[in-house]
Amino acid sequence: MRLSLIPAAALTLLALGSQARAANYAIDPAHTYATFEIGHFGTSTNRGRFDKKEGKVEFDRAAKTGKVEIAIDTKSVNTGYGAFNEHLQSAELLDAAKFPKMTFVSTQFNFAGDKLVDVAGKLTLLGKTQPVTLKATNFNCYDNPMLKREVCGGDFEATIDRTQFGVNYGIDWGFPKNVRLLIQVEAVKQ
Template sequence: MERRILGLLAGLALATGAAAADSYTLDPSHTYPSWEVWHLGISKFRGKFTKSEGKVTLDPANNTGHILVTIDPASVASGHEKLDQHLKTEDFFHVERYPEIRFESTALRFTSGVLTGVDGNLTMLGVTRPVTLKVQSFRCTEHFRLKKEVCGAEATTTIKRSDFGMTYALPLVGDEVTLNIEVEGFKD
C-alpha cells in the first residue's frame, strides 16, 4: 500500500512539474541576433541577422528549460551591401556550405524564478563550441493587442571566431566577437 501511495505521489509530482513548463515560439520580427567586432583596433563594426527562429521551454519553479534557436547566416546585414556579400562567402559564413547557425541550451540558470543565464552549444561553420549567455533582462507581459503572453530577453556572450574556423583578416578584424541577442516569444 505504501509503495502505491509513493508511486502516486511521484506521478503527481512529475505531472505537476510537466504542467509548470511553458513553451514559447520566438517572434522572428522581434528577434535580433547581432554582433560586434573590432575593426583595425580602432572602432567597432556591427551587424545583425534578419532571419531566425526558435522554441523556448521554461520551468522557473524547477529551474529548468530548453532553448533552440536557428539563424540563417545568409540574412547577415551590416548596412553595407558589398560587405554583406563578402560576409556570405567562404571567407566568413560560407552560407552555401553552412546554411544554419544553431544554438541549443544545455542548462538554464534562474534567480528567484527569473532567467539569468544559459549554457549551451553554438554551432557555426560546422564547428560546435560551448558558450554561456548572460541574460541581462527578462520580462513577460500580456501583449496589448493579441491578449497573449509574450516574453522578451536580452542576452550577451563573447566568442572567438577563430574557434569556429573563421580566420579571414585576423588580426585586422578582431578575433573576439560580442553577440547580442534580443528576443521576444509568444506563449504557445
Template sequence: MKKLSILLVAAVAVFSSFKAIETWKQDKAHSRLGFSVTHLGISEQTGFIKDFDVTIKAEKADFSDAVIELKADIATINTGMDMRDNHLKSPDFFDAAKFPTLTFISTGITGAGANKYKLTGNLTLHGITKPVTLDLLYKGTTTNPMSKAATSGFQVTGVIKRTDFGVGTNFPTAVVSDEVAIKADGEFSK
C-alpha cells in the first residue's frame, strides 16, 4: 500500500510538471501578410496575400518555444492593380494554377534580444522548399476587451530572394529586385 501511495504521488508530481501546449489561431481581421519589391531600381511596390492561415503552438508564455505554421493562397495576391495581380499569378511569376499554395513551417526559434527571436523554417513557394531565417518580434499579450480572450501580437520581417524559388526568373533584377521584403503582422488568440 505504501509503495502504491509513493508511486501515485510520483506520477502526480511528474504529470503536474508538464504544461499543456497551447494553440493560438490568428485573428484574420487584424493580420496581414505583406511583401515589397523594388521596380526599376527606383520605386517600392507593395502587396499582400489576402487569404492565409497561421497557427502558433507554444508551451511557454514568452513564445520562446513556438512552432509556427503558415499556409497562404497565392491566387489571393493583391497589389492594388488587377493587371499586375494577374501577371503575378501567371506562369511568368508564381504560376498560381500550378502552385496554388505557399507554406512556412518553423523548425526552430532562438532568442535575439528582449521579445526578439530568429525564426527558422522551411518555406515552400513555387514548388520549391528552402530553409529561411526571419526576424520575429513578440509584441506582447493583452486581453481583448470584445472577446475577453488573451490576445498576443507578433511581427515577422525578413528578406528572401525570388529567384531562389524560381519566381520571375525571366525578369532581370534591373526590372524587379531579386530581394523581396516580407512583413507580416498578426494578432492571435487561444
C-alpha cells in the first residue's frame, strides 16, 4: 500500500510543478533608469541618463529563470546640459539619428541559492551586439500597495568597453574606453 502512495505523490508534485509558469511584467518607466558614468581626463566623472525606455520581463521565481528585453531611446540622453546632450547624440558618439535605440536582451538569469546574482545578455549599440552581464546589487519582488500587483526589480551594473561598439571618440586624447552602466529596473506583473 505504501508503494502506491509514492507514485501518486510524485504525480501530484509533477502536476503542481507544471502549473508554475513564468509571469509577465511590464517595465515601469517611473521606476526604471539607465544611467552611465565615464571618466573625464582623470579629473572628474561625466554622468548621464536616458529618459525614454521600454521593455518587458518574464520571470519564474520557482524555476529561477527569466527573460528581459529593454529598449532605450538614444535621443533621450540627458546630462543636464543641452550642448553635451547634442554631442552625445552626434555621429561621433551615439549616432542617435542612425541608431535611435539601444537594446539589452537577456540570455540567462543566474542565482546563488534564492538570490539573483546577475543577468547575462546581449547589448546592441550602434548596430553592434556584444555580451554583457549585469551584476545584481539589489533584487526583490513585493506586492505594491498602490497598484495592487506584484512588482519585481533591482539595481544592476556593468562596465563595458565602448570601443567594442565602435564608440572611439576621444580615445587618442586619453578618454577612457570603459563606461560604467547603472540600471535600476522595476517591472509590474501583468
